[in-house]
Amino acid sequence: MNLTGRSFIEPPDFSVEELDGLIDFAGEIMAKPSAYAERAKGSLLATLFYEPSTRTRFSFEAAMLKLGGQVIGFSGEQSSSAAKGESISDTIRTVACYADIAVIRHPKEGSAKVAAAAAGIPVINGGDGGHQHPTQTLTDLMTIKLEKGRLSNLKVGLCGDLKFGRTVHSLARALCRYDGIEFILISPEELRVPDYVKVDISGAGGCAYREVERMQDVLPELDILYMTRVQKERFFNEEDYIRLKDSYILDAEKMRLAREDMTVMHPLPRVNEIAAEVDSDPRAVYFKQAKNGMYARMALILSLLGIE
Amino acid sequence: MEVNSINKGIVIDHIRAGLGMKVLDHLGVDQAKDTVALIMNATSAKHGRKDIIKIENLTDVDIAALGLFDHSATVNVIEDGKIKQKIHLSLPETVRGVIKCKNPRCVTSVEPSIQHIFHLVDAGREEYRCEYCDEIVRL
Numbered sequence: 001m002n003l004t005g006r007s008f009i010e011p012p013d014f015s016v017e018e019l020d021g022l023i024d025f026a027g028e029i030m031a032k033p034s035a036y037a038e039r040a041k042g043s044l045l046a047t048l049f050y051e052p053s054t055r056t057r058f059s060f061e062a063a064m065l066k067l068g069g070q071v072i073g074f075s076g077e078q079s080s081s082a083a084k085g086e087s088i089s090d091t092i093r094t095v096a097c098y099a100d101i102a103v104i105r106h107p108k109e110g111s112a113k114v115a116a117a118a119a120g121i122p123v124i125n126g127g128d129g130g131h132q133h134p135t136q137t138l139t140d141l142m143t144i145k146l147e148k149g150r151l152s153n154l155k156v157g158l159c160g161d162l163k164f165g166r167t168v169h170s171l172a173r174a175l176c177r178y179d180g181i182e183f184i185l186i187s188p189e190e191l192r193v194p195d196y197v198k199v200d201i202s203g204a205g206g207c208a209y210r211e212v213e214r215m216q217d218v219l220p221e222l223d224i225l226y227m228t229r230v231q232k233e234r235f236f237n238e239e240d241y242i243r244l245k246d247s248y249i250l251d252a253e254k255m256r257l258a259r260e261d262m263t264v265m266h267p268l269p270r271v272n273e274i275a276a277e278v279d280s281d282p283r284a285v286y287f288k289q290a291k292n293g294m295y296a297r298m299a300l301i302l303s304l305l306g307i308e
Numbered sequence: 309m310e311v312n313s314i315n316k317g318i319v320i321d322h323i324r325a326g327l328g329m330k331v332l333d334h335l336g337v338d339q340a341k342d343t344v345a346l347i348m349n350a351t352s353a354k355h356g357r358k359d360i361i362k363i364e365n366l367t368d369v370d371i372a373a374l375g376l377f378d379h380s381a382t383v384n385v386i387e388d389g390k391i392k393q394k395i396h397l398s399l400p401e402t403v404r405g406v407i408k409c410k411n412p413r414c415v416t417s418v419e420p421s422i423q424h425i426f427h428l429v430d431a432g433r434e435e436y437r438c439e440y441c442d443e444i445v446r447l
Contacts, residue, residue, distance in 0.1 A: 087419055087420060087421060088415070088419055089419065089421055089422075106415075107413075108413060108414065108415040108417070108418055108419075109411065109413045109414050109415060109440065109441035109442075109443075110414055110415035110416070110438070110439070110440025110441045111415045111419075113415075113439070113440055114415050114419055114422055114440065128415070129413050129441075130413065131413075131441055131442065194442070194443075194444075195444045196429075196437055196442035196443070196444055199429055199430075199437075199444070
């Protein structure tokens, strides 16, 4: 696997073998982090966060610092020259004069691709609007591998706001390339996955999907339940919201419908879509997921910088 | 009505009736010094009615983008009064700067320097996908 100098904008940028290699590498770092403590010494990561972020920004910063590297960046559009009207291309070109690698989060879809084309250094998409979030996917794949021991032959329920949920879009585009994946897309009609995600799933050969409205109907058959939040303001009318809102809230009662070995995942932040009582259920792995994310990002940074 | 044949240039034939102006506009030949003829609603055995464009001396046209407007049209390249090449148009695999992305969340709505780029996903359904935001549009 040689990812030196490349950017990571969406999961199809890397082959399945390369994704597997990154997950394995992240596992090695997790097993012995001290062995990697100085690996990125002398390297600088720039974090360009035009939008708020807790987990993604902190985990990137923590990842770089734990590798012995350093971090510069901004958080919030107002603290960058974007407030003066500077384009993404010009900003990243300038940042590339100082940093060795950059991560960008921006509200516009496709912004990271624009940045990568202009940068001349590796660029990582830290979330571009409601479009893609590939490093969350790396985290998710690593978590699935650790929990299930495999990334193939899985029935995966994706639940909530599938229209604007960038973590769902990236995960579906990555997982559909593995064998024997079946997605059950659980959402209200207004919040179904965009057409392009369905095109990718359908075009992946061995992957199937079906769309349902209620979580309760499919819980007993799932290997993995991937939860996201459904926001009230996303619904077109109050009536539908009242009718469906409980279908997207996971609680202990619904967990009784699920199999003993089902895994519950969530990219976080969670608001009320998973009741706090589920946190103590051994099937809930969302906080483990957050921790895995740091190791996945350490593996990604080292690989893109070409450091063994 | 009679329009003279040309000795050198291109003839875009079998354009669906009514699309001739659009094709002409795309070609940007309004400033051309040479002779340009647009024949509208000509009789066609294939379509009933068709538009035809003849442009004298011009042989270098953006064939790929022409296919986007009307992939049933044909382009005849004329030299020495004869058809040197006959090109049947098809939907181009990639289109640059012709289709505009209408997704307000797409980066093309704010980044001034980038070109709108679309890739063909389904020729039968005439669907294209935005390079940046993946929005699928039907022609």
